[in-house]
Amino acid sequence: MIREFxxxxxxxxxxxxxxxxxxxxxxxxxxxxxGLVIAALRIVPFKxxxxxxxxxxxxxxxxxxxxxxxxxxFGLPLIGIQVDAWTAAAISLSIYAAAFFxxxxxxxxxxxxxxxxxxxxxxxLTYGQRLFYVVLPQALRVAVAPTVGFLVQLIKNTSLxxxxxxxxxxxxxxxxxxxxxxxxxxxxxxxxxxxxxxxSLSQMSRRxxxxxxxxx
Amino acid sequence: MxxxxxxxxxxxxxxEILQGVLLTLQLSVLTMVFGLIIGLGVAIAAGSPSKxxxxxxxxxVETIRNTPLLVQLxxxxxxxxxxxxxxxxxxxAVIALSINMGAYGxxxxxxxxxxxxxxxxxxxxxxxxxxxxxxxxxxxxQATKAIYPALxxxxxxxxxxxxxxxxxxxxxxxxxAAFIDSRTYRSFEAYTLITLSYLILTLxxxxxxxFIYWAVFVRRPAx
Amino acid sequence: MSLxxxxxxxxxxxxxxxxxxxxxxxxxxxxxxxxxxxxxGKSTLLRCINGxxxxxxxxxxxxxxxxxxxxxxxxxxxERAGMVFQSYNLFPHLDVERNVTLALKLVKKLDREAxxxxxxxxxxxxxxxxxxxxxxxxxSGGQQQRVAIARSLAMQxxxxxxxxxxxxxxxELVGEVLRVLEGVAxxxxxxxxxxxxxxxxxxxxxxVIFMHEGRIHEDxxxxxxxxxxxxxELGSFLSAVLH
Ligand SMILES: Nc1ncnc2c1ncn2[C@@H]1O[C@H](COP(=O)(O)OP(=O)(O)OP(=O)(O)O)[C@@H](O)[C@H]1O
Ligand SMILES: [Mg+2]
Numbered sequence: 001m002i003r004e005f006x007x008x009x010x011x012x013x014x015x016x017x018x019x020x021x022x023x024x025x026x027x028x029x030x031x032x033x034x035g036l037v038i039a040a041l042r043i044v045p046f047k048x049x050x051x052x053x054x055x056x057x058x059x060x061x062x063x064x065x066x067x068x069x070x071x072x073x074f075g076l077p078l079i080g081i082q083v084d085a086w087t088a089a090a091i092s093l094s095i096y097a098a099a100f101f102x103x104x105x106x107x108x109x110x111x112x113x114x115x116x117x118x119x120x121x122x123x124x125l126t127y128g129q130r131l132f133y134v135v136l137p138q139a140l141r142v143a144v145a146p147t148v149g150f151l152v153q154l155i156k157n158t159s160l161x162x163x164x165x166x167x168x169x170x171x172x173x174x175x176x177x178x179x180x181x182x183x184x185x186x187x188x189x190x191x192x193x194x195x196x197x198x199x200s201l202s203q204m205s206r207r208x209x210x211x212x213x214x215x216x
Numbered sequence: 217m218x219x220x221x222x223x224x225x226x227x228x229x230x231x232e233i234l235q236g237v238l239l240t241l242q243l244s245v246l247t248m249v250f251g252l253i254i255g256l257g258v259a260i261a262a263g264s265p266s267k268x269x270x271x272x273x274x275x276x277v278e279t280i281r282n283t284p285l286l287v288q289l290x291x292x293x294x295x296x297x298x299x300x301x302x303x304x305x306x307x308x309a310v311i312a313l314s315i316n317m318g319a320y321g322x323x324x325x326x327x328x329x330x331x332x333x334x335x336x337x338x339x340x341x342x343x344x345x346x347x348x349x350x351x352x353x354x355x356x357x358q359a360t361k362a363i364y365p366a367l368x369x370x371x372x373x374x375x376x377x378x379x380x381x382x383x384x385x386x387x388x389x390x391x392x393a394a395f396i397d398s399r400t401y402r403s404f405e406a407y408t409l410i411t412l413s414y415l416i417l418t419l420x421x422x423x424x425x426x427f428i429y430w431a432v433f434v435r436r437p438a439x
Numbered sequence: 440m441s442l443x444x445x446x447x448x449x450x451x452x453x454x455x456x457x458x459x460x461x462x463x464x465x466x467x468x469x470x471x472x473x474x475x476x477x478x479x480g481k482s483t484l485l486r487c488i489n490g491x492x493x494x495x496x497x498x499x500x501x502x503x504x505x506x507x508x509x510x511x512x513x514x515x516x517x518e519r520a521g522m523v524f525q526s527y528n529l530f531p532h533l534d535v536e537r538n539v540t541l542a543l544k545l546v547k548k549l550d551r552e553a554x555x556x557x558x559x560x561x562x563x564x565x566x567x568x569x570x571x572x573x574x575x576x577x578x579s580g581g582q583q584q585r586v587a588i589a590r591s592l593a594m595q596x597x598x599x600x601x602x603x604x605x606x607x608x609x610x611e612l613v614g615e616v617l618r619v620l621e622g623v624a625x626x627x628x629x630x631x632x633x634x635x636x637x638x639x640x641x642x643x644x645x646x647v648i649f650m651h652e653g654r655i656h657e658d659x660x661x662x663x664x665x666x667x668x669x670x671x672e673l674g675s676f677l678s679a680v681l682h
Contacts, residue, residue: 058415063415066380071404071411074407075408152282156285160284170286170287183294184295184296184298187294187295191283191291194287195282199278199282202278202281
């Protein structure tokens with residue numbers, strides 16, 4: 001049954017975009033928590049922990065996200081966890097995001113120079129005090145803009161979950177496109193929706209970068 | 217857990233995997249080359265004082281960078297035929313990937329040229345070198361050195377990104393996972409094997425690129 | 440005809456006028472030190488002479504070339520007027536020899552061998568013969584600046600412009616660069632140099648020009664100008680730099 005691409009279809013796409021955003025938020029939270037662990041493993045003065053983090057990062061950043069998605073989608077059931085596309089996507093994207101967050105945050109922490117640690121120590125602050133009052137506030141400033149910038153990548157990458165059948169914005173586009181035979185218009189609308197979300201985040205990242213840079 | 221992992225039956229598909237690797241590399245190299253050509257034009261246009269050039273160039277960069285590659289690919293492959301432009305999957309893949317890379321290439325090139333300090337150009341000019349000679353002998357090498365690391369990691373990113381074109385039927389490396397899956401019903405093993413093949417490619421290229429960097433930019437010929 | 444002739448040159452950056460009508464003649468073989476407060480327009484003056492900046496009004500003649508003409512042959516000009524910068528500006532990707540030979544080959548069209556010979560010669564003159572194949576980042580600031588001088592000398596210019604070439608150097612490295620400059624001066628090179636080294640100006644320069652707010656405020660024989668300033672501005676400038 002072929003019909004015209006109509007206003008109702010745009011609404012359907014917009015509703016599907018909620019799943020894109022929800023997935024990105026899941027990955028941000030899950031990936032954020034795991035990313036903290038990775039960043040910590042990466043900088044603690046214990047070599048095997050560093051190696052573990054490096055291995056993790058290389059494994060994730062050295063393989064296609066699409067492959068990771070399929071591995072979780074087909075692999076989790078094998079170890080007895082029945083998953084739907086949503087769960088596989090959320091887990092996989094979290095694990096993916098963690099590698100990037102870990103690297104961004106490690107870089108931010110290490111950008112605070114060793115002299116700041118020494119200055120803290122010379123004032124008699126404990127390790128914890130130095131970390132929380134001297135180093136973290138400075139690292140946070142450095143980290144904010146690239147973190148928001150990575151969210152743009154994350155939103156865009158949620159589109160890959162369409163290929164394991166999760167109905168988010170891109171998959172919704174495929175469905176409507178099949179029903180209306182108006183692929184050009186459908187995918188242009190899909191692109192516009194992504195653009196609005198991603199461009200806002202990009203601009204936010206740029207503004208933050210400028211603001212936090214000037215304020216130094 | 218009582219699943220029998222049967223990776224060994226995948227060994228029969230070496231020829232398919234090799235063919236997939238070759239196509240993936242071909243796609244990556246073509247994308248890199250066309251993308252940089254587009255990127256160079258866009259970088260020059262974006263920096264131009266004429267609004268007629270700079271505004272469209274910036275629009276292009278922002279549009280591409282803020283939408284998913286997969287959607288760009290669908291627009292080219294499924295969308296363009298409604299304008300009467302029917303492309304083969306391979307051609308659509310190269311076009312979409314190159315357009316995508318063009319936006320990133322423009323940014324990388326712009327940063328590279330900006331990284332060469334003005335004073336270097338002045339030093340060249342004040343020795344009597346023409347603008348073209350200064351570009352060729354003073355700016356180019358330094359700019360290339362500055363952008364090389366970004367280009368190298370961009371190549372790996374492209375190589376990993378090319379796997380989305382399997383979704384329109386291009387028989388590159390990732391597509392072989394679906395093929396093997398369809399023959400063996402060993403989905404997990406097939407996708408794991410193919411995904412890890414990308415890891416090998418990534419590591420190999422990273423090593424190759426670091427070596428080239430060392431050989432070209434770091435090593436100083438003994439005389 | 441003088442080697443350098445400036446007539447009423449004016450130069451602005453946006454709304455700010457930096458050179459407000461500067462006229463000046465420099466004869467062949469003269470050594471002119473240009474002094475003045477920061478922002479008084481000294482660098483801008485040298486950069487205009489070299490065609491790195493374009494003036495809004497006035498005329499600049501260097502070795503018979505009209506720098507201000509619309510179709511001025513700036514490359515021919517720069518072949519005759521060498522310039523050395525405060526920040527050396529050596530090409531980081533080329534070793535000392537190739538820093539020197541690059542323009543010899545491209546501009547003077549010397550072949551490899553002839554260019555190499557000139558390079559060895561000038562690099563020896565600045566006392567760095569053993570560093571011929573070192574890269575800029577393997578040299579101290581003073582050594583880099585001497586290479587920059589050699590690179591400019593190699594082009595056998597009629598005029599050399601030096602912009603505060605010792606200001607970026609550690610104090611203990613200033614001497615070696617000034618000695619090289621002195622050597623170049625003794626060989627009869629026409630030189631215009633912006634400097635804060637008053638002793639050097641007094642001992643080596645024939646003539647001192649004091650710039651103040653975009654104008655030439657005083658101009659005369661080096662010793663006379665520096666020992667008995669005629670204007671209050673120069674007096675206060677000198678007491679500020681000497682103490
Ligand atoms: N490219 C430029 N754009 C805008 N303003 C400039 C530029 N170059 C110089 N100026 C301004 O012109 C004025 C004169 O600068 P100039 O560099 O000639 O001073 P100077 O006498 O060499 O000072 P210093 O001793 O600090 O080197 C300054 O106020 C400076 O800010
Ligand atoms: Mg100056």
